[in-house]
Amino acid sequence: MNLRQVDVVGLGAMEACVFDLDGVLVDSEPVWEEVRRAFVADHGGTWQPDTQSRLMGMSTGEWAAYLHELGVELPPDEIARGVVEQMAARYRDDVPLMPGAVETVRRLSGRITLGLASSSPRRLIDVVLEAAELTECFAATVSTEEVPRGKPAPDGYLEAARRIGADPQKCVAVEDSSNGLRSAYAAGMRVIAVPHPRYPPAPDALALAWRVLPGLDALSAELAG
Structure with a gap:
């Protein structure tokens, strides 16, 4: 076929x-990966080899909690706000x-x-x-x-x-x-x-x-x- x-x-x-x-x-997945990977690194966490594949499809609350489990030194609600704000800023410049x-x-x-x-x-x-x-x-x-x-x-x-x-x-x-x-x-x-x-x-x-x-x-x- x-x-x-x-x-x-x-x-x-x-x-x-x-x-x-x-x-x-x-x-958006490359943008999500770049933003969240940098956020994790900047806030004391450790990005794992399977992190991106595990994050795909999670709701905001779920992925924020997961990033907290990776060692990000912020509560999940602050993680969500920080990442989403960065994503919105990227989208304001260009939607891929x-x-x-x-x-x-x-x-x-x-x-x-x-x-x-x-x-x-x-x-x-x-x-x-x-x-x-x-x-x-x-x-x-x-x-x-x-x-x-x-x-x-x-x-x-x-x-x-x-x-x-x-x-x-x-x-x-x-x-x-x-x-x-x-x-x-x-x-x-x-x-x-x-x-x-x-x-x-x-x-x-x-x-x-x-x-x-x-x-x-x-x-x-x-x-x-």
Whole structure:
């Protein structure tokens, strides 16, 4: 099968498409890693070889607590505020959108209901969507700050489906990370994986995907039926 020509056969009956943000629409994982790695080093902690992969998908409270466990000499709420402020400052200078992100969202918007389920804090979700002029394309957006558990738990995707008014089993999710793929799959959604070249998902997580695409340009408008 030529992945660049995949038409996502069988998804015409889907009620909604729910996107992840980090690593799917915005190339933020390198920025997150740089900012958090420096924050840990500057505040007495020790970055571990598996730290970045473990952080991907965690909610704000979860990753702040984890950085504290790495030895950062601040309480988790102060860690979260410090890191998010630095991320917001970076985004004010430039939002590193993924290739095809704006075009794909705009192409699908209006043809199928779009949602977003992100591990980013609400503040950063809003900054990114506003800068990309995509806010109005989404019927609902969810930060895992707003649900009990972050990815790989299904809470964020289930809440996005609830806000949209869609059956999770009639939603397709677009994800890149191991925890994101596990989260969407656990929510009962059909999962399309668009792996990030620098942070590829684990093989067991990738095996949960219904389709694996090389980039957003391969996400066919057939999603709209």
